[in-house]
Amino acid sequence: MRSGDRGWDVETGSSEGISPDVLVSLAAPKQCATRFMGKHHLVAGRFLxxxxxxxxxxxxxxxxxxxxxxxx
Structure with a gap:
């Protein structure tokens, strides 16, 4: 993320910016999924x-x- 961006960092999660209700991981859950507090976590893609x-x-x-x- 660039300085000043408000978003949810895919590696570290975020205590600032947005708080998503849904996390979609492609292929495999990312590091930040351990801190995901939303309602739904989906893994998409069975192609590995x-x-x-x-x-x-x-x-x-x-x-x-x-x-x-x-x-x-």
């Missing part, structure tokens, strides 16, 4: 190859059927 999941030790949620979004 197994070798990438293993390399980064990702513990991704189970997707039902052909769904591409899962609620945490």
């Amino acid at each position: 190859p197994y070798d990438v999941q293993k390399k980064f030790e990702l513990n991704l949620p189970e997707y039902t059927g052909t769904e591409c979004v899962v609620s945490l």
Whole structure:
């Protein structure tokens, strides 16, 4: 974020600026998700190859059927 921007930093979260009700993480939850206090956290995308999941030790949620979004 640039100085003066008011937003929610995807790495650190934020105690200033906006307070989102919904967080959508693409592929995997981000570091800031540990501080997310909103109502809904969704992970979108079941497209990470197994070798990438293993390399980064990702513990991704189970997707039902052909769904591409899962609620945490």
